[in-house]
Amino acid sequence: MTCNKPWIVEELRLSQETMSLFQEFSMSGAWPELRINAQARVELAWLEMHPGRQLPSKYHYYGILEGSKLSARMMLETSHMDHTIYLHGVEVLCEFQGEGRGSALVCKAKQLAADLRYDIFLLAGISPRSVSFFKKHGFEVSGDNPEGESVPMSWSPGGANASIGT
8 A cells, every 4th residue: 555645755864963953842842943954964965875874773753854944744663572663743834734744744654564564653632633633544542541631542554444545
């Protein structure tokens, strides 16, 4: 199965320092101002010249670039011990929402999970919009969160809603 979204989802294979900045911007709420900086561009160019070489990491960052601006991003954490990919958020800048970028990122996560035969687990925001977005992509509510701050959801490549594309 393929994803029929027009956006190119790129793995952002960056140094630990740049990844830390990426996380810091995301968590601080300043993420919409994040631009791929010169250091990141050098790292990406080096990695393109040296295929197969990258920092070993269980964290993988994916994004959709509009020129040098990151319009959408997600972070995945791979756990080989429990055969699960933890999806740590799909974020799309306000001016790009509703155009399929978030769906393209989710599709990429599902393709990776299907290739590995891993499940995906995430904690969706409690807003009905967030939960319905992931339900639209085949995720199911997989439990209760006693603190009520998020909704546990999961997707399995062998499950009833295993379609990758939307």
